[in-house]
Amino acid sequence: MYDAYGTGEELELFTYALEKYSFHKNIKDFYIFRWQAYNMGCPNRWLPEAPKGIPDSMKHLYRVTIDFYDKLEEELEMQGKSGCGSHFKKSLKSTANGYMQEAKWLRKDYTAKFDEYKENAILSSAYYTMMAMTFAGMGDFTKLDAFEWLSSHPKIRVAYDIICRFTNDISSYKFEHKREHVATCIDCYMKQFCVSKERAVQVITNIVSNAWKDLNQELMRPHSFRLPFLIRILTFRVSSMFFIEHIVCLLIENIPN
Numbered sequence: 635m636y637d638a639y640g641t642g643e644e645l646e647l648f649t650y651a652l653e654k655y656s657f658h659k660n661i662k663d664f665y666i667f668r669w670q671a672y673n674m675g676c677p678n679r680w681l682p683e684a685p686k687g688i689p690d691s692m693k694h695l696y697r698v699t700i701d702f703y704d705k706l707e708e709e710l711e712m713q714g715k716s717g718c719g720s721h722f723k724k725s726l727k728s729t730a731n732g733y734m735q736e737a738k739w740l741r742k743d744y745t746a747k748f749d750e751y752k753e754n755a756i757l758s759s760a761y762y763t764m765m766a767m768t769f770a771g772m773g774d775f776t777k778l779d780a781f782e783w784l785s786s787h788p789k790i791r792v793a794y795d796i797i798c799r800f801t802n803d804i805s806s807y808k809f810e811h812k813r814e815h816v817a818t819c820i821d822c823y824m825k826q827f828c829v830s831k832e833r834a835v836q837v838i839t840n841i842v843s844n845a846w847k848d849l850n851q852e853l854m855r856p857h858s859f860r861l862p863f864l865i866r867i868l869t870f871r872v873s874s875m876f877f878i879e880h881i882v883c884l885l886i887e888n889i890p891n
Contacts, residue, residue, distance in 0.1 A: 642737065649733075710770070732760075736754065765791065772863075790852035800841060
């Protein structure tokens with residue numbers, strides 16, 4: 635939606651609505667509101683009003699997104715994990731703002747400085763949001779402090795974000811340049827330092843390699859946080875690499891006879 639379909643004005647409205655959205659502060663009121671809506675024959679009436687000025691498809695996405703996060707917060711509250719929902723909201727807003735920044739750069743035909751792009755890549759990689767979700771699936775072991783730690787930009791998470799985003803930029807570079815698209819980390823490095831694509835890829839590959847070293851270092855003792863959460867970050871990255879590789883094999887590369 636952000637990099638291909640939404641107009642600048644639509645995306646501004648959508649992002650602003652996400653920024654202003656607040657989770658239910660009182661879970662009791664939340665239940666009462668849903669029950670009243672259900673009894674009135676309007677089970678979807680409790681959903682928040684989507685921002686005006688955006689197409690129906692984006693309104694639907696907004697409502698479904700908020701619906702999902704409300705239900706997730708509700709479930710966490712029932713598990714006695716009060717306050718965790720605000721961190722999911724924070725991760726969602728973080729990703730949306732990262733996407734919005736890239737959409738602005740694209741509209742202005744602006745190629746960011748490499749460090750500027752790198753800083754935003756930590757947001758637009760969206761792995762913060764996905765990692766928070768995996769933490770939620772760790773059962774009673776996950777408490778509020780785990781989400782607070784994840785949202786504090788720990789070294790292992792930043793390394794993970796850089797690995798994921800820069801690796802994706804390198805692998806998708808050819809495809810992304812077949813359509814209008816925001817400048818990648820490769821483009822940013824090439825323009826700022828006046829080097830070839832090959833040299834830019836070499837430097838960025840080295841940055842990814844160093845990020846892997848940071849990630850591995852964080853897994854060594856003494857641990858920066860409880861080990862199961864550190865392992866979760868590592869295994870999520872490995873599984874995502876496996877998933878992407880096989881999707882490429884199935885849907886992009888020709889199947890050998």
